[in-house]
Amino acid sequence: MDLDDTDLEFRHEIRAWLSENVPTGLSSMDTADGFEQHREWERTLAKARLSAVSWPAEHGGRGASLTEWLVFEEEYWAAGAPGRVAQNGIFLLAPTLYAHGTEEQQARLLPRMARADDIWAQAWSEPEAGSDLAAIRSRGVRTDGGWLLSGQKTWSSRAAFADRGFGLFRTEPEAERHRGLTYFLFDLRAPGVTVRPIPQLDGEAGFAEIFLDEVFVPDHDVLGEPGAGWRVAMSTAGNERGLSLRSPGRFCAAADRLLALWREVGDPSDTALRNKVLDAWMGARAYRLHVLGSLDRPVGAEASVTKLFWSQLDLALHETALELLGPAAELAGPWLDGYLFALAGPIYAGTNEIQRNVVAERVLGLPR
């Protein structure tokens, strides 16, 4: 694609570095050993200031532009580099810290995040509050110099081995659903915290339940104003659905691998399967061009448009690959891993049913 010279220079630098450094054979990040191997990889990235390229230098980044960040992502996934164990922090919490955190919080938390000294888990969902996040019941009660958190969170990605968590707690029980919530950062190893890993479809403990019993959180770990947690959290949810987590690079790399697989094993007379390969390739390309075309627009309800698209695209890419593999698709392998991950796409970050409502109501203006 037509990028300018600095973008191209950046691309070459990243490509060269990745070709020398990308590790192979890491265990699943959802095992104790694998988690630490992935943490090491994050530290290797951080030493080259590539763990969070778009952050300013004082926080461990290199001040990359949005376009350079997209280039980095394309190269990262094309190089076959591993999924990011630090992504909850870097892609979900960090944008919120930049938008709502104090300078003190940014200076204290971001460099540790960039170096993977703290790996973060998100603690959004609760047993009675999934896509209906405003229904959360876990509470925070004022105490000397801070708050005491109690309650239960569930489906917290990476929580089994992570260091810290971020989530919403009800601090004004009488207030309406969306009001009276506060955004807290807390230690997963603090007294009063119990983490119970939940094996996922693939058998690994990718997420966990978190039980909190009067867990102390100092005032400086409240993100944004007490009581304003909903607004703060929604900016994070927008990032999860929108650009920051689902950069097109991952899908473009998968589409290229799918095409390669078709060339290797595809039956040219099987036009039905050929069409699925083409649809997946077109989808990845469409998504990339869509993202490049919307860089100058703020991410709002449109994040729901992309969430619907990439979650379905990710599934289609992997389903098609499994179909191409035929009976061998049953065996463990990268396509199967990717497929199991993709199956969750239409569920997490707000189910696709909720996203369709958001698109219909907030983009198309249909009544609630």
Next chain:
Amino acid sequence: MKFTLSDEQRQFAQALRDALRQSTSWDTLLALGVHEVESVPDLVVAFLELGRAAVPGPVVESFAVLREPSSTLAWPPHVPYIVDDADHVYAIVHDTRYRAILEDARSSVDPARQLHEYRLGEAVGPIDGQAFDRGVLACSAQLVGLGRALLARTRDYALQRKQFGKAIGSFQAVKHHLADVHVALELAEPLVFGAAVTMTASDVSAAKIAAGTAAYQAMRTALQVHGAIGYTAEFELSRWLLKVRALVTAWGTESFHRERLMAALCG
């Protein structure tokens, strides 16, 4: 590549949209200089609006392919009949432009399209190498524009039409259909603009497939949500509905473009 429209392109689109709301006659197009558009991205900008307004006539053939506002053509097998009529009528056979003589009229699924059989006259000369892909892309942009108009009209209807005491647009089943159409159109359009910049066979064919699929989904959803009123000839929705049906197979069917795309990707 940064796909954002320039201020000039936005203004051109807006001027066309405003003017076409008043009249879809060709005088409007000529007054706004559609016949002078040179670059393919600008053509795409124009044809999105021509589609949105369901402008009749051989717009693709005249403005995008031949670039002569008083001309039309057939390009077998993808455009098998002469589309409408004009002062100058051609047929393109093996990249050579022949004069064509109109014969029997054939009716299109779109009553606003007048098709004609023809016989070949004398050869005039070669046609430029990008002409076919300009036709494909203009047609693709027209399809996206038609889809956008269908979605907007359907949305308006869903707000106004009440059943069971509520606007039908408040029902989740209706909302989800419309959201899916919106997503399909939003992600088809970048393929059309992307192809306009690269003009590679794979990008152009992908654009036509995605635009055709999205517009067709918009068309089916529009009819379903409108219900029986959408099926009546006097209700003007049919102008958009039937043009989509005609253009989905014009300038290369989906299977033609899939063959071409696969050939380009896998050699």
